[in-house]
Amino acid sequence: MGWYLIMLNDKQEKFCQAYVLHRNATEAAKAAGYAEGSAANQGYRLLQVEEIAERIENLEQELETNVDVITEIEKQYEYAKINGHTNSAIKALELLSRVRGANSDINTNMDEETLESAIVGCLNVLGEEKVYALLAKCDFVDLDEETEEEIDEEEPSLDDVDPTLLEEADTSV
Numbered sequence: 042m043g044w045y046l047i048m049l050n051d052k053q054e055k056f057c058q059a060y061v062l063h064r065n066a067t068e069a070a071k072a073a074g075y076a077e078g079s080a081a082n083q084g085y086r087l088l089q090v091e092e093i094a095e096r097i098e099n100l101e102q103e104l105e106t107n108v109d110v111i112t113e114i115e116k117q118y119e120y121a122k123i124n125g126h127t128n129s130a131i132k133a134l135e136l137l138s139r140v141r142g143a144n145s146d147i148n149t150n151m152d153e154e155t156l157e158s159a160i161v162g163c164l165n166v167l168g169e170e171k172v173y174a175l176l177a178k179c180d181f182v183d184l185d186e187e188t189e190e191e192i193d194e195e196e197p198s199l200d201d202v203d204p205t206l207l208e209e210a211d212t213s214v
């Protein structure tokens with residue numbers, strides 16, 4: 042038994058435990074049994090007490106989690122990828138890289154195979170149509186005629202628009 046348990050009364054101990062869960066002094070004071078009308082003042086006052094601050098710090102250090110963060114983020118990535126949620130999938134990849142210790146902001150030594158694997162993963166998230174559209178914008182790519190025709194079919198040009206519609210269109214903006 043720690044010294045803080047001897048020095049803190051039951052309400053104070055409950056406050057400390059609730060504060061670790063809620064991270065809100067008012068909510069913690071209410072949960073500990075302090076009057077709702079004075080909970081904000083009591084919460085603030087309690088956080089100023091040295092023994093309570095130390096107890097909260099101790100409780101935070103004792104916290105353990107049974108959640109495997111990497112597995113959970115990987116599941117979120119797979120779900121987002123399968124359901125076409127590109128932004129969520131990219132965010133999950135960013136989180137995975139941080140958790141695994143990769144720093145994309147600095148030069149990272151990455152072998153060619155790993156880089157290719159990462160690029161393929163990103164391309165899979167974007168989807169075939171978006172990838173072809175992006176490739177068409179590259180100077181170094183000469184897509185075959187069939188692929189170019191597929192891309193052209195997806196994006197109508199002004200030649201495909203009925204000229205009478207253009208005349209009728211309101212051009213004032």
